[in-house]
Amino acid sequence: MKRVSFFTILISLAFILILFIILSASMGYIKIPPIEVFKIIISKLCFDNSLLKNIKPLYTDIVINVRLPRILAACLVGAGLAFSGVSFQGILLNPLAEPYTLGISAGAAFGASIALLFITNQFGIYIVTAFAFLGAIFTIIAVLSLASSVGYISSNNLILAGIIVSSILSAGISLLKYIADERVSVIIFWLLGSFASETWLEVLMVFIFVVIGFLICFYFSRDLNVISLGERTSASLGINAQQVRMILLITCSLVTAACVAISGIIGFVGLVVPHLMRLLVGADNRKLIPLSALFGAILLIVADTLTRAVLPWEVPIGVLTSLIGGPFFCYIFKVKTKHNELIK
């Protein structure tokens, strides 16, 4: 497959992302013309209310308080999961790795299940988010300490520790579901992932994690390239692979934990977006990290808009991403394998 220029893709994706944000905000039960959405967003960004003169206050309210938080949450989570996926694959030297490989999703799910089951007061939604985040953090601490018992962290040990901790937590989640009785649907619904009822507070929280996480990952992206040449080579090229891997591991775990905490478990993005981008621009992480972030954001906006405004009923977004993306990836994968066979 021919590689396309990095900057062309970067600019096209950025443009598509902005376009989709506006289009998505115009779609829904009440249709709002895209141009008015654009005016509303610009006026809020510039603190200039003169643009809003001919626009119904209801429209402004819907766009700003209902649709935008949800759309931006989808963007940020998509971006966060996608660039974390690239980094996890690089850190663990394994193209099959993804943000959930080390058990972060199971930890978040366990924390959320406990909150959903035992805490039912008016702050419920924030408590679930907080418990999911804490569950993810405790899980990653457990995985790291399990894997580093010999002092040196190898990727195989990490993956193995992730699998062990995940399966223990999965059993815990099953137990909670069993205890939950008729309330089990609440847990299942959370596990499938959703962006419904996101608030600006949650968006702000994810924004902080995703933006700082992105900057750290991008800063170390060149080192991540060298690390894939192996421990000895990267050491002789002046890079402390253990240290870089540890920094990125903690960064991406925090980003993933924040994403999972507000959205539930959305699979597929963190595994497949990095692979799709690799087909376009190759394995250079300096290109992969920004492009994956953009494409992950676009993918989740499309999926969330479909389930919110296009489909007649709301399908869980985690299901939708896999249903659309899965077959598409199969197709790309097949084309690539055929292409490789032709070369040989």
Next chain:
Amino acid sequence: MTNIYILDNINFSFKDKLIINNLSLNFYKGLFYGIIGPNGAGKTTLLDILAGIKPINKGKVILFKRDIKTYNRKELAKLIALIPQEYHIEFDFTVEEILLMGRYPHLTRFQSLTDEDYYIINDTIKSLNLKPILHKYITELSGGEKQRVIFARALIQDTPILLVDEGTANLDIYYTIELMDILSKKVEKGDTVIATMHDMNLAVNYCDYLIFLKNGNLITQGETSKCLDSKIIKQVFNIESNIYIDNKTNRKCIYFFRGGRDE
């Protein structure tokens, strides 16, 4: 002669097992060193210690008159390049991308390549004839091709010291000679090459100086023409051999006897 390394009574152990035992050695500028010894003798560990990757338990390694511990990793990367034995790469980098990584130690994080960088890169591509595979993925190359790419990556790092860990293990004799000739040229220019080698005849042919290791101990060292004899081979490898002088080149050659193992 300028001293590059002084190893003063160094010890290295891993999980209570002594791998390098009270080793003292000197390395001088502009020489080709061969490190010879059976499997598990500590050759690779010695290279890692020289590269500053493995910290020693006892003793001192002096590099260019300074303790190697006082260098930071980037300084070391500008002085020493290492060609490792293993070169499995999981991701679809192109050969060109891998080669460019050799310049990273000379650049800051977000700096782009200069004309000088490109000069060194193109020079190496030419001398190893890598142009035909430049845009291929590293994952689709044969073992020998990969090894040549990894070798080129280290040359592009352009350091005065080159450590080679079995750098020709996967190559046919044509490419083996090509690589060894390139290393020889570097040595003639005043660089220093330290290589672990299993092929004795190759070592005799190219190395100015041989170092024999066994079980982490120095058995003997010296100029190739002087220190190599059947007795040493017997002592290090426990095998009978005949060493003779090739009448065309007047260099020593080794012939190992069938059934020459001492059980």
